[in-house]
Amino acid sequence: MSQTLTEKKTLLHVKNLKTHYFTEEGVVPAVDGVDFKIKKGETLAIVGESGSGKSQTSLSIMRLIPSPPGKIVDGEINYDGENLLEKSDNEMRKIRGNKISMIFQEPMTSLNPVFRVGDQISESLILHQGLNAKEALEQSIKLLKLVGIPEAERRVHAFPHELSGGMRQRVMIAIALACNPELLIADEPTTALDVTIQNQILELMKDLKTKLDTSIMLITHDLGVVAEMADRVVVMYSGQIVEQADVYTIFENPRHPYTEGLLKSMPTPEKKQGKLYAIEGVVPNPLHLPLGCRFAPRCEYATELCHREMPETIKISDEEEVRCWKYTNRWEA
Known part of the structure; x- marks a missing residue:
């Protein structure tokens, strides 16, 4: 129960x-x-x-x-x-x-504009989970799918400005959830x-x-x-x-x-x-x-x-x- x-x-x-x-x-x-x-x-x-x-x-x-x-x-x-x-x-x-993870209120200022979103998710996985770059990228794609981003395999390589506000917020949630x-x-x-x-x-x-x-x-x-x-x-x-x-x-x-x-x-x-x-x-x-x-x-x-x-x-x-x-x-x- x-x-x-x-x-x-x-x-x-x-x-x-x-x-x-x-x-x-x-x-x-x-x-x-x-x-x-x-x-x-x-x-x-x-x-x-x-x-x-x-x-x-x-x-x-x-x-x-x-x-x-x-x-x-x-x-x-x-x-x-x-x-x-x-x-x-x-x-x-x-x-x-x-x-403990935090989602900030403005994803455009919280995401780094010069790095692809997959790299920004991977950073946490490499740092905290000890994954290598290939494993971290695969896990980043899984996380993007988990937060409901379509075509995650393609969008993992996108820069923040290429995504809508809703998608950027989903990326922020993916980063926050990366290490469970x-x-x-x-x-x-x-x-x-x-x-x-x-x-x-x-x-x-x-x-x-x-x-x-x-x-x-x-x-x-x-x-x-x-x-x-x-x-x-x-x-x-x-x-x-x-x-x-x-x-x-x-x-x-x-x-x-x-x-x-x-x-x-x-x-x-x-x-x-x-x-x-x-x-x-x-x-x-x-x-x-x-x-x-x-x-x-x-x-x-x-x-x-x-x-x-x-x-x-x-x-x-x-x-x-x-x-x-x-x-x-x-x-x-």
Whole structure:
């Protein structure tokens, strides 16, 4: 009998992760005390507006924060029981691509324009799997077929500019999957693609997850993609997690006012008439963060307490938590 997600082992456990950028204007807390887990075979979606810290969290896990000006200043990134922050650069190079792979959001800038796509896939296979050039090319063709690229024997010799956006994204997925990673981090993998290609890429990722039992950390601002792909959801705002729960709970019973706002702003067939809902205001300037709850200046429920003090994270159940004063005994509506 197959294991349920609750029974499966934790593959990644991020604890109190803090990643700061040290600029001339001051310190930017891009990731500010983030905690979450990803289990084997699970898809965890991380959602939030631009500037919420989603991509910085993924780059921190990969240890790809540009230094200077960025630095991981606190926390743990435990992968398969070992803290990645204690690994040397050489050890991390062996983990990247081999154990944890990442698909970046813009394939045209992530692929090297002067190398054929087959060479770019082969590089990882030669480096991590010890294949020779001929074996790596054969495996590259298999991977292109796996990600649904037609005429793979011919296209393995193509340059990135000779392929469409959807095909380039499939090549990026092929590179990410070359060494059968246990964890695939996908940063906005469908942003630059049209809707039909988006659906094909998402179906491909679901299929690969089933075939290879890969865990996926999906970074997106698109709640439609979350509903389609995720088992659990982490909602980020201004460098912090404001809510996390299983995908059904997030959509049926959102607890944080920010999550409510994100869901209300989703287009649905019933909202054909009139303007879409939008959360008023903007994400705060990370150099001048509000004193209390970071969402308070935009929140319709905010009280004096919200503007004065930062709420703690409240554990609702084993799988559900929220950072909001509404769920404490200090709340007065």
